[in-house]
Amino acid sequence: MKKLTRIIGAGLLALAALAMIAGDLLAHGRAEAGPFTPTTQKFVLNFDMFAPSDLSCEATGAGVRSKATRDLAGKPVLRVTGNASGADIQCARADGTRYRVTSNRTASFTPSAPTEATVTFERGQPAMTTVLRIQGHEDVYDFKSFVRVD
DSSP, rough: HHHHHHHHHHHHHHHHHHHHHHHHHHHTTOOOOTTOOSSEEEEEEOOOTSSOOTOOOEEESTTEEEEEEEEEESOOOEEESSSSSGGGEEOOOTTTTEEEEEEHOOOOOSSSEEEEEEEOOOOOSSEEEEEEEEETEEEEEEEEEEEOOO
């Protein structure tokens, strides 16, 4: 009897987890592309600890799906899937300063892991460096790829 109760409990727990994942994907506006549609291009944009917390980013373009969140320090995190290499990624501050990210256009993508980009933010500089991490171990420095747009 105990074994049967454990099996039923584990089954209900797994079903609840799947329902929560499906609900989360549908609630974030990705239902039109299919919440479980596989994609080979995944790009995650992070910022270092010197980035201002009032920075917000968005990605637009044909076939682009994005989700903007914040990390524990309040810095923006932008996850781009779908046509990540064709995405137009722009960031803005509360004072009206705008930036454009170009490192996603030249980055290499693998289906096994997302390409992670970390912007090394320097206040007052017109262009900053992005460090790309491909498959979790290969670092590529993309200089002047986070550019202020005036």
